[in-house]
Amino acid sequence: MKPFSSLLALGQCLMFIQPALSTQxxxxxxxxxxxxxxxxxxxxxxxxxxxxxxxxxxxxQSIRPSDVLRLLKQPARDTRSAVRSADYLENTLRLxxxxxxxxxxxxxxxxxxTDLLTPQELDTIARVTGCAARVSKPSCRTTPNVNKxxxxxxxxxNLKSPRLGASNTPFTRWLPAQYxxxxxxxxxxxxxxxxxxxxxxLVREVSNRILATNDASVESDREFTHMVTIFGQWNDHDxxxxxSSPSIRAFSNGLDCDESCERSEPCFPIQIPLxxxxxxxxxxxxxxVFRSAxxxxxxxxxxxxxxMANRREQINALNAFLDLGQVYGSEEGLARDLRDLTNDxxxxxxxxxxxxNGREFLPFTDVKGNMCATRRRITNDTNAKExxxxxxxxxxVDENIALTSIHTMFLREHNRLAGALLRxxxxxxxxxxxxxxxxxxxxxxxxxVFRDYLPHIVGPDTMARQLGRYPGYNETIDPSIANVFxxxxxxxxxxxIQPTLSRLDINNKENPMFPSVPLFKAFFTPWRLVFEGGIxxxxxxxxxxxxxxxxxxxxxxxxxxxxxxQFINHLALDLGSLNMQRGRDHGLPDYNAWRKFCGLxxxxxxxxxxxxxxxxxxxxxxxxxxxxxxxxxxxxGGVAEPFxxxxxVGPLFACLxxxxxQKIRQGDRLWYENPGVFTSAQRKALKNVSLAxxxxxxxxxxxxSRDPFLIPxxxxxxxxxxxxxxxxLSAWKESASTADQKQQENSDxxxxxxxxxxxxxxxxxxGPSSNICHQQLSAFSVQLTDxxxxxxxxxxxxxxxxxxxxxxxxxxxxxxxxxxxxGDTSFPLLS
Ligand code: HEM
Ligand SMILES: *[C@@H]1O[C@H](CO)[C@@H](O)[C@H](O)[C@H]1NC(C)=O
Ligand SMILES: *[C@@H]1O[C@H](CO)[C@@H](O)[C@H](O)[C@H]1NC(C)=O
Ligand SMILES: *[C@@H]1O[C@H](CO)[C@@H](O)[C@H](O)[C@H]1NC(C)=O
Ligand SMILES: *[C@@H]1O[C@H](CO)[C@@H](O)[C@H](O)[C@H]1NC(C)=O
Ligand SMILES: *[C@@H]1O[C@H](CO)[C@@H](O)[C@H](O)[C@H]1NC(C)=O
Ligand SMILES: *[C@@H]1O[C@H](CO)[C@@H](O)[C@H](O)[C@H]1NC(C)=O
Ligand SMILES: *[C@@H]1O[C@H](CO)[C@@H](O)[C@H](O)[C@H]1NC(C)=O
Ligand SMILES: *[C@@H]1O[C@H](CO)[C@@H](O)[C@H](O)[C@H]1NC(C)=O
Numbered sequence: 001m002k003p004f005s006s007l008l009a010l011g012q013c014l015m016f017i018q019p020a021l022s023t024q025x026x027x028x029x030x031x032x033x034x035x036x037x038x039x040x041x042x043x044x045x046x047x048x049x050x051x052x053x054x055x056x057x058x059x060x061q062s063i064r065p066s067d068v069l070r071l072l073k074q075p076a077r078d079t080r081s082a083v084r085s086a087d088y089l090e091n092t093l094r095l096x097x098x099x100x101x102x103x104x105x106x107x108x109x110x111x112x113x114t115d116l117l118t119p120q121e122l123d124t125i126a127r128v129t130g131c132a133a134r135v136s137k138p139s140c141r142t143t144p145n146v147n148k149x150x151x152x153x154x155x156x157x158n159l160k161s162p163r164l165g166a167s168n169t170p171f172t173r174w175l176p177a178q179y180x181x182x183x184x185x186x187x188x189x190x191x192x193x194x195x196x197x198x199x200x201x202l203v204r205e206v207s208n209r210i211l212a213t214n215d216a217s218v219e220s221d222r223e224f225t226h227m228v229t230i231f232g233q234w235n236d237h238d239x240x241x242x243x244s245s246p247s248i249r250a251f252s253n254g255l256d257c258d259e260s261c262e263r264s265e266p267c268f269p270i271q272i273p274l275x276x277x278x279x280x281x282x283x284x285x286x287x288x289v290f291r292s293a294x295x296x297x298x299x300x301x302x303x304x305x306x307x308m309a310n311r312r313e314q315i316n317a318l319n320a321f322l323d324l325g326q327v328y329g330s331e332e333g334l335a336r337d338l339r340d341l342t343n344d345x346x347x348x349x350x351x352x353x354x355x356x357n358g359r360e361f362l363p364f365t366d367v368k369g370n371m372c373a374t375r376r377r378i379t380n381d382t383n384a385k386e387x388x389x390x391x392x393x394x395x396x397v398d399e400n401i402a403l404t405s406i407h408t409m410f411l412r413e414h415n416r417l418a419g420a421l422l423r424x425x426x427x428x429x430x431x432x433x434x435x436x437x438x439x440x441x442x443x444x445x446x447x448x449v450f451r452d453y454l455p456h457i458v459g460p461d462t463m464a465r466q467l468g469r470y471p472g473y474n475e476t477i478d479p480s481i482a483n484v485f486x487x488x489x490x491x492x493x494x495x496x497i498q499p500t501l502s503r504l505d506i507n508n509k510e511n512p513m514f515p516s517v518p519l520f521k522a523f524f525t526p527w528r529l530v531f532e533g534g535i536x537x538x539x540x541x542x543x544x545x546x547x548x549x550x551x552x553x554x555x556x557x558x559x560x561x562x563x564x565x566q567f568i569n570h571l572a573l574d575l576g577s578l579n580m581q582r583g584r585d586h587g588l589p590d591y592n593a594w595r596k597f598c599g600l601x602x603x604x605x606x607x608x609x610x611x612x613x614x615x616x617x618x619x620x621x622x623x624x625x626x627x628x629x630x631x632x633x634x635x636x637g638g639v640a641e642p643f644x645x646x647x648x649v650g651p652l653f654a655c656l657x658x659x660x661x662q663k664i665r666q667g668d669r670l671w672y673e674n675p676g677v678f679t680s681a682q683r684k685a686l687k688n689v690s691l692a693x694x695x696x697x698x699x700x701x702x703x704x705s706r707d708p709f710l711i712p713x714x715x716x717x718x719x720x721x722x723x724x725x726x727x728x729l730s731a732w733k734e735s736a737s738t739a740d741q742k743q744q745e746n747s748d749x750x751x752x753x754x755x756x757x758x759x760x761x762x763x764x765x766x767g768p769s770s771n772i773c774h775q776q777l778s779a780f781s782v783q784l785t786d787x788x789x790x791x792x793x794x795x796x797x798x799x800x801x802x803x804x805x806x807x808x809x810x811x812x813x814x815x816x817x818x819x820x821x822x823g824d825t826s827f828p829l830l831s
Contacts, residue, residue, distance in 0.1 A: 032121050035099065036128050039091035043084065046247040053248060058369035061377070065565035065573045066258065066288040068524070071371060072396060075243035075293065078153075078331050079317040082168045083243055083293040085130035090294070091251055092125055131296035138162050149435045150442065150670055152328065152335040154319035157669050158475055165320035165479040165667060167330040170295045170313040171242075171487075172480040174659075175597055177311040177587030184299035184312040186291075186584040189263055191271070198627030203580040204287075205273040206625055206636060210618075211561060211576040212277075213554040215499040220546040221711075224456055224648070226502070227542040227691075228709045230402045232457070232493040235449055237326040237394040237403075239664075240486035241317040242582075244290040261286040266293075268585055270577050278562055279571065287571055289578065291585050314586055316486065318394075320479045321668050322449055323442045326394035327410050338363075338393060339434060346418040346433025348411055354387075356534035357700055360412050362390035362397065362404070372398055375527045377567055387527045401522045402501050402542055405535035412698035414441055417729075424733050436732065443672035443686045444694070446665075452691065452709055454661060457492075458654040459647030466658040470673040471666055479667030482660060484594065487586045488635040489656035491579050492649045495550035495639050499557040502541030503533070506702075511537055519559035520566055536700045543695070543708040550639065550648070552618050580633040591637030591652075592630050598655035603629045614642045681731035689727050696721035 054071060057063045075083045096117075117125070126132040140146055140156035150157065158164040180187050187193075188200045221228075249256045250264040257267035261284055269286035272279045279285065292314045299312025318330045327348075329335035340347040351361035365388050372389040376382055389398045392407045417437040421428060428436070455463050501522045505511040514532040522528065529535055548557065556576050566572035592602040603609040609619040609629050618640060626632050634652075641650020649657065670677055672686060692704045703720050705712040712718050796813035 029121075029124075031099075032096070032117070032124060033128075035095045036088070036092050036125060039088050039095055039129075042091055042251055043087045043247070046249055046251055047084070050246055050248040055369040058371055058373075061373075063371065063567065064258070065567070065571060068371065068565040068567075069573060069578075070244065070248065070290055072399065073242065073244045073290070073292075074246060074395070075315075075317065076395065077333050079168050079243050079315065080246065081130060082134055082296070082315055083245055085134060086294050086296040087245060087247070087251070088129035089125065089131050089296055090299075092129060094252065126297075129296075134168075134296050135163075145435070147676075149439060150321065150323050152325075152330055152332045154321050154323065154330075157319075157321060157479075158667070159669070160475055167319045167325075168315060168317055169480065170298075171240075171316050171483040171586075172478060173313070174482050174484060175589045175593055177313070177483075178589045178593075179311060179587045183310070184294075186268060186587065188584055189268070196628050196630045198631055200584075200631060201625040202271050202273045203577040203584075203633070204270055204276065204279070204574060206580060206633070207556075207561060207574055207576040208273065208277065209621060209625060210636065210640070211495075211556040213556065213558075215557050215559070218499065218554045218557060219549040219551050220498075221496070221549045221648075222546070223711060224547045225543050225709055225711055226402075226498055226545050226547045228453070228456055228648075229493050229496040229498075229547045230400075230406060230542055231448075231453060231691075231709070232490075232496075233399075233403055234326065234406045235322075235445070235453065236486075236490050237318075237396055238322060238324060238445065239318060239320060240481050240490065241394065241396075242292045242314055242486060243317050245293045248290070257290060258288050260284075266291040268581065270574075270581050287573060287577065289581050289585075292582070311587060314483060314487075316481050318481075320481045320664055321670075322446045322664060324393070324410065324438070324445050326392060326397070326407065327414060327441065328438055329393040334393065338391070341430075344430035344433075345422060346428075346430045346435075346437060347415045350411070350415070351390075354530050356408070356529070356536075359534070359698070359700070360408070360415065361529065362392055362408055362411055364388040365391045372524045372526050374524050374567055375531075378521050378525065385527075385531075387530050389524070390526050398524050398526055400501065400519065401517070401525055401528050402538050404526060404529060405538040405542075408529070408535050409539065409694060409698045410441065413444075413694050414438065416697060417441070420729055421732060424729060428734075439678075440686070440727070440732075442670075443678065444689050446672050447686060447689055448691055450661070450665070452707070454657075456646075456709060457648050458658050459644040461645055462647065462654045462658045466662050467665075470671070473669055473671060473674045474666050475669070477663055477667035479663050482656075483586050484588055484634065485656060485660045487583050487588055488579070488638060489649075489653045489660070491635060492550075492639055492653050492657075494560060494575055494579065495555050496547045496648065497557060497560060498545070498548045499559050501538060502545045503537035504540035504544050505537060506700075508540060508544050516541065519557070520563035520572075523565055524567075534700075539695060539699055539701060543704060544712060546711055552613070552615050552640065552642070555639065579635045583633050583635050588634050590630055591632035591634050594634050594638075594656065595652055598652055598659075600651055600655070605629075613640055679731060685728045685731050688725055690724065692724050693726055696724050697726065 054067060057067055058071075074080075123132070138155055140159055140162050143151060143156045146156050146159075153167040155166040156162045157166070163169050178187065179185055180189050180193060187195065188203075191202075192199065245266045247266060248258060250267060253264060255262060255264050255267065257264075257269070260267070261269050261271065263269065268289050268291045270289055272281045272285045272287070274281050279287070295313040295315055298310055318325050329338050338348055340349045349363045351363050353364070354361050367389075370386065370388050373386040375384045375386050390404060390407070391397065392411070397404055397407050414437050417440055418433045421433050421436055425432075450467065454467060458467070497519065499519055500516050501519055502516045503511055503514055510516060511533065514528075514537060517525075517528065529538075560575040562572060562574065564573040564575050564578075592604075595602050601608070601612065603612045606616075606619055606623055609623065610616040613619050613622075622632060622636075622640065623629070629637075638650060638653045638656075641652055643649065644651055644654045647654055665671055668674070672678055673683065678686065690706070691708050692706055695701055695704050695708065701721070703718040704724070705716045705718050706724065707716055710716045794813040797810065
């Protein structure tokens with residue numbers, strides 16, 4: 001149900017039962033307007049204060065780990081206006097409530113402010129705060145190419161219900177939220193409140209007693225590489241991003257969340273247990289945490305409307321589809337900013353200052369205040385040159401350098417594809433090149449996730465049960481990401497992260513100059529890519545070394561539990577505690593409620609829990625903390641389960657993860673296997689794509705295992721890149737005649753998805769034209785350092801990429817410059 005529409009509907013009902021006060025006491029337009037204005041001023045001021053404070057800390061190098069987390073979860077652009085609208089609405093209602101009670105000397109809560117509002121007044125508030133606009137139904141009629149290309153937000157993926165799965169809409173719920181007060185307050189907000197006769201344990205206590213391990217003793221995975229882990233993070237950043245409010249202080253009392261352990265919206269600090277091994281304990285010692293932003297009209301503001309069903313919901317800033325939003329951006333504005341619009345090549349912007357041995361880096365951000373200026377602090381070299389953060393489609397791109405490396409590789413692949421498509425179809429304009437390359441990239445990720453990644457995570461049995469053959473598009477399926485997926489299940493891989501990011505040289509050996517990096521020194525360090533050998537060593541490390549194995553006695557490494565975002569000597573964060581605190585913040589139901597949802601047993605005592613976990617000791621320690629299995633935080637319970645057969649999660653998370661991906665696939669009108677999205681020849685070619693090929697085509701790596709997710713041994717030892725199949729793009733070749741024909745079909749049959757029609761050549765502007773091949777004869781460039789060639793030396797290249805027929809001879813190493821007829825363009829892309 002759309003939260004806000006129900007809120008408005010409620011307003012309509014109230015019309016008939018009000019007014020509770022006599023007419024001279026009704027609120028009136030001026031009162032409403034002044035309340036809205038005051039709320040806006042309060043919120044704007046809090047935002048401004050917070051922004052300045054953050055900038056000050058970043059500039060003054062006094063940035064704290066909690067600032068980093070907050071900045072990482074900052075809403076930007078349209079997400080920011082969604083969050084701001086919700087803050088306006090909530091504060092308007094709070095102010096009206098307070099004023100009414102002050103004026104009428106009413107007891108607290110004896111009357112709900114909104115009972116006094118007419119439907120017109122509610123409409124006004126919804127409109128002026130911007131909340132109404134968030135649920136209005138957009139028209140898909142004017143969306144260009146709505147059957148051919150995805151919009152950045154994925155609005156209009158579902159034509160009947162255009163916001164389904166779109167960016168900046170609420171996370172969906174598969175089970176209703178459970179809050180302490182029924183609508184908004186997290187469990188454990190009141191630390192003395194008991195559930196099922198037990199008080200919930202402090203999350204940090206659970207972390208200390210269950211998750212802690214020492215890094216030296218972690219076990220490595222015998223089958224899967226660290227690429228599997230970081231690919232998971234990469235994939236998550238296509239699907240979920242939960243913003244928090246930009247404000248670092250409470251709206252109602254001005255309390256600064258960083259300075260106090262008091263729980264006051266939006267501050268929800270993590271309390272430190274007695275005898276914590278690292279963190280100081282005491283009434284004023286806690287890790288500051290900020291609640292995730294609410295959706296307009298849910299939680300507290302709905303509470304004021306007396307609608308108990310309207311519990312607090314959280315916002316997903318990203319769209320739910322596998323579309324590589326982390327490369328392209330999940331909002332039109334960001335997507336545009338990431339493009340290179342200085343020419344008509346359909347390219348993404350690249351770094352202008354640095355290259356990685358000639359290959360592209362991501363562009364730098366131009367925001368003020370540099371969170372990535374970590375080099376001097378980490379290296380102790382006060383003269384070291386700092387670089388800004390990289391930007392990409394997802395703001396978390398700089399979170400660790402392995403993730404940044406994957407981002408970089410896919411940026412290059414987009415530009416490589418756009419270039420190849422231009423050679424194939426010189427008449428395509430920049431927009432077509434961009435969209436067609438982006439569309440291929442989207443298919444890549446769908447293939448990699450479903451064919452290569454998920455089977456390793458949920459195991460073959462769950463695959464067969466829930467994620468087998470593509471069942472076809474079903475417009476009634478809601479693809480939206482579930483709160484429990486983002487906040488618990490898909491965080492399973494936090495326990496599969498190695499304490500070290502491995503960097504290997506061309507011989508797959510530790511590089512003495514730029515050795516492997518402890519993870520906690522790899523957060524927000526883009527300078528390590530720029531000045532320490534680029535992305536190749538990290539990619540080699542990811543595919544050459546195993547993942548950490550999540551075992552029941554070695555769960556989370558210290559880099560994440562004791563040193564998260566530690567740059568200087570301030571309270572480092574604990575990702576385990578954060579995951580559980582976040583689950584409570586979002587009102588996630590408990591472990592057993594989810595077991596039941598999945599049709600699994602619900603253990604009710606030690607004996608039964610011991611069976612489920614296949615581990616009596618662990619069950620015992622969990623019950624010491626929680627008292628009953630019914631109280632276990634779902635993330636904690638989920639990661640404690642033994643793996644399903646051949647998977648890397650237990651039965652509960654296998655079910656939740658598979659259920660989510662099932663909906664993502666079936667509810668995607670533009671899924672790559674949905675007939676009409678690609679031609680059948682294109683679909684065939686796409687069945688053959690591989691991550692190995694992406695690595696080969698976009699790095700200096702010359703040999704890689706066929707399946708980079710599997711440990712490179714046995715049948716999976718590295719093979720030369722020229723033995724790895726490349727994407728055969730010939731199915732994307734569009735001759736002038738087929739284009740005309742397709743255009744005809746397109747106008748006949750509006751719903752058919754067809755290849756783009758050729759745009760008319762621009763009248764005067766110089767640009768790609770049919771004689772492009774005559775103009776661009778330079779096939780490649782190389783850097784030979786000091787190895788000057790003597791007159792007749794020939795360098796023979798073993799592989800030919802984008803070679804026009806007979807242009808380059810692989811045996812002689814000689815270019816033949818004879819045939820340059822422009823009609824001759826049906827060249828294969830493979831040698
Ligand atoms: C070095 C590696 C990683 C670090 C430092 C890291 C750190 C974090 C942090 C700080 C958060 C926000 C916590 C909160 O306040 O709620 C987070 C959220 C999350 N992480 Fe990780 N993470 C890493 C790897 C991974 C991996 C491998 C996966 C999954 C396969 C993953 C999945 C998620 C998900 C789904 C979220 C929720 C995102 C959202 O909706 O906002 N992370 N992570
Ligand atoms: C919780 O209980 C303890 C001891 O009974 C008391 O000192 C404390 O003030 C209570 N805390 C809250 C928030 O009610
Ligand atoms: C006002 O909100 C309270 C919750 O505080 C709710 O229980 C009550 O039904 C509402 N009152 C009216 C008159 O709607
Ligand atoms: C950095 O310098 C400080 C003071 O000179 C010293 O105490 C610290 O150990 C150094 N750290 C490293 C990593 O070299
Ligand atoms: C689409 O999904 C709905 C809900 O699961 C189901 O009832 C319906 O039968 C499905 N339609 C098709 C064509 O599969
Ligand atoms: C249960 O644990 C025992 C050892 O504690 C182990 O040998 C066995 O493989 C485990 N079973 C499962 C299904 O994980
Ligand atoms: C896909 O790969 C298979 C086996 O490697 C090959 O036979 C086939 O021609 C490829 N298909 C396309 C369209 O490239
Ligand atoms: C590429 O695919 C086309 C058909 O779409 C086929 O004719 C051609 O042989 C393929 N090339 C290679 C190298 O597989
Ligand atoms: C250079 O190569 C050409 C063709 O192979 C040959 O005719 C010529 O003698 C060579 N010149 C030298 C200086 O080696």
